[in-house]
Amino acid sequence: MDIDCVELMCMEAEEERRAFPDPVLLKDERVMERLLKSEDRYLPSHPPFQFQKDVKPYMLKIVLSWMLEVSEEQKCEDDVFPLASNYMCRVLAVMQVPRRQLQLVGAVCLFIASKLKETTPLSAEKLVMYTDYSVQLAEITEMEMVVLFRLKWDLSAITPNDFLDQILDRLKPGDLKRIKRYAQTYIALCSTEFKFASMPPSLVSSASLATALRAIETEWSAEAVFARLQSITGIEADCLRHHQEQIEAEVVQFLTFNSSDKSSPPPKSDEGPTTPTDIRDIVY
Structure with missing residues (x-):
């Protein structure tokens, strides 16, 4: 096999497929009208902390920031984290979450969002690693069903x-x-x-x-x-x-x-x- 062909195959294997904007959809006014008409459907039904007893605002901020770090480090699509954040806030608006399970719910929301938006979704094993093994693989798969039920399987949320x-x-x-x-x-x-x-x-x-x-x-x-x-x-x-x-x-x-x-030294590569x-x- 030609060396150039081998190099081309290697490059193709490493490249992540990304979608590009469809000019037909961008020019169609009905798309914008539909987005504006449907966006309120995916807002949290109640303020997140109206329903929570154990979770405080600063705790949610920490978990959401952690979710952003994970999605950025894994080079996820730009849509993944805002969608996961939407899931997180919608779940907290309808279900009481103990503080010890907050990161678990965040990991599951990221897990589901990556399945919906990513060509190669985040694996549950990798998310367990990012939690520093504070959650188990079985907990992620069990909580995934709970989150999907609370979201009523309505996952194609409109994000900014x-x-x-x-x-x-x-x-x-x-x-x-x-x-x-x-x-x-x-x-x-x-x-x-x-x-x-x-x-x-x-x-x-x-x-x-x-x-x-x-x-x-x-x-x-x-x-x-x-x-x-x-x-x-x-x-x-x-x-x-x-x-x-x-x-x-x-x-x-x-x-x-x-x-x-x-003032601190930059991180190693x-x-x-x-x-x-x-x-x-x-x-x-």
Whole structure:
């Protein structure tokens, strides 16, 4: 066999297949209308902590951040973590979870989301390893059925990432790839905060895009950005501005909290990322 053919086969074996945006779906107004019409269906039925007695907000924040680290270290699709976060908040809204099982539920939500979105889903064995063996394989498979039952097997939830390509195709910004990467980072950051779980995905997506546009496309005025997003999504400009300011506050808080990391040496190449979505690289 020719050496070039062998090298090509090796490259093909290592490359992960990724879907690309379908221009037909992006141009069809019915897709955007359907997303906007259906998004409220996948919001938590109640605030997560209205139903919980043992789980506190900071505990959920820790577990969601851990889920983000795992998905980033495993190079999961960008849709996996926001979807897993949606599952987590929906489950907590309808089922009491003891604090000792919170990470187990988070691992299972990540497990299910990766099955739905990944070409090669995360294995249960790998998730057990990421929990530092605090949960067992049998517990993951048992809890998976519980989570699926609580979600009523309604797994194709609409997340903020579902709106990104739709809105960007209509906005037509200059540096599209960079703006999308920034917006995905902001969405991932919002997905670690339960207070964003009750907000419509279109609102989180639009506010994240507005934050990205203000950081990159400086020639766009704030009024022009909000007016354009309002014409696309139907969300009031004042509402967009308010939530965009909330995202900016979260970014500032995150950067302030992690500022001490800049003075520490970078991790070795074989170590996992300490900050999964590399938000500290964003100029804000």
